[in-house]
Amino acid sequence: MHNTYPNFRFSLVSACFGTVVILVVVYIALIAVVMSYAVLTVEFSQSVKNDEASVATLEGQYLANVAQIESLDYRTAGYVAPVAKIFVPATSVTALR
């Protein structure tokens, strides 16, 4: 009589071979993941650093402008000292209560 069931004979060598193949594939895949992660991290980190450097350049321009304004003699720009200063007395915070 013909056996219609599949023949699943256990072989220790085949099992070990299969396990090794799976482990190798997984290992290679994990290395690929780690390397991809590292590359992405480096690229992202560099991108952030580039942006920070751009901000630093703008900050440098800002500070240079501040220095220029501080060293500017306002009289050479046509301004004169005010004749008088007028102070507005502070309104009491309880005035409306």
Next chain:
Amino acid sequence: MRAQFRSRIRLVLALIVIAAVLIVVRLYFVQIVHGTEYAQKADRQFASGGEGPFDRGAIYFTDKNGANISAATLATGFLVAINPQTLANPEAAYTAISAVASTTLSHDAFIAASAKKSQVHIEIAHHVSDSSGKALNALGIPGVQVLRERWRYYPGNSLAAQTIGIVSYGSGNVLAGQTGLEAKYDGTLERSGDSLYSNFFAELFSNVGNLLVDAKDAREGDVVTTIEPEVETRLEYEIAQLNKRYSSRESGGIIMDPATGAIIAIGSYPSYNANDRQGVNPTLLGNPLVEQVHEFGSIMKPLTMASGLDAGVITPDTTYNDTGCITVNTRKICNWDHKARGVVPMKQVIMQSLNVGASWIATELGQERFRTYFTTMFGQKTGIDLPSEGHALLSNLSTTQQVNFDNMSFGQGIAETPVQMIRALGALANGGVMVQPHLVSAIRLDSGITRQLDWSQKTPVFSATAARETTQMMVEMVDEKLEGGKAIIPTMSVAAKTGTAQLTDGRGGYYSDRWFHSFVGFFPAYNPRFIILLYTDDPKGVQYASETLDSTFLDLVHFLIDYYRIPPDRGVASSIPSTPV
């Protein structure tokens, strides 16, 4: 059975052959078709190393609105190097490199470097801009390596340079903070060189603890200072103008919040450009306001006065007979103009800066109490967060000759750092309590947590009454004496004192014609927002601090009132007032 086995063998063999063919085809493409491209890529990676580009935390200024502006950060660009072994056309390479890099080697030096065929990496140009580096890289010149580079960049150039400090190679081959905050907070600013390409799983199993709590996350971060960039700019501008005007050896200033010890601005002239340190005198790299000591002269008198008031040996109404000159231990002590004032009250000691009066208070105080007060004020370092803080020279406090105490009472024979001096004088502006001067308010950790630093240590010196009574004398000095009474600000009480000290000649004596000028002031006098200390060392052509530092001090006061919109503390009626300027 055998046939089945044979067919399986053939199948496996076929698979192996197919795999081998695929590998050979792949190798053909890698080595033959794209070989040159990969070789150049490998060549460029030769010098990149495993640690990656330089990395370091930032140092920030804090403006009056609380916004942070970089004081020290990183710039990015490219480093250009050559590999003489693969450099085919040095002339063409030099032309291309010099077109994008302003600081490259000379032509002859480049040709000589390219002839060194035994070497594979010679650096030609640093700090090449991002766009220029990418453009050069796109040319793909064989033997020219364009490598990513980061370097320390100070957006303010010379702004607070001596305080921020520098990063450079010390004794080893690692870039580290060498001076200023860069050195003091090096442990926070430095970045550990973890390689991103390390085996994640090996790290996982060997450093499980780091996955939970990473120690460097609690250590590495950015440093937030209390320095206000616009105030710092203004102070440095005024100091530079002052120094140039009088050809002084050095000038400096500090602006501090007397209630907290937060330093808003600190600077001296000459200084240096932190982004271009070639040819800079190494002595300028330190911070003279923290490291160097001076005899400050008469700005010590308010401290002597407050000591006498606090000890109860005098009151503001106490009088003494001013004879113009006195002789103590065979040494003669005189007022600045050698003139006698007769019987005068205590406030005249401050208002007319009378040396005889300060000596009289020191005598009334007695050596033991004088020693106690001055040791409390100057016997310890301030603990400011800058390296190499200097010690005050207090040897005269250990003597028993009264003339030494008399001299110290008006600021001669005792030397302190400017930071020590402003801390002690700050006690007058802070109810008699000294605070801890500091420059860094917080550490912003990479973990996202901001850690506020604790600078709450306080040292009581005088009673609040003694401090207030001394302040009142200093206010009257500004209102009535400073610039002949013209310096008065009707809507703002300002307390101040000038100081003029003779410079030591290095042989145990003093020059008769060389001076150290100092000036201290705070406002609003009875609830101060700022205390300002100024000095100029060895100004030429002037004798008194009132001639050199008055205008600088008043410019700063008016600037701060306007910039911080400090409301008037006097002279404003309920109706709309108008104040002459």
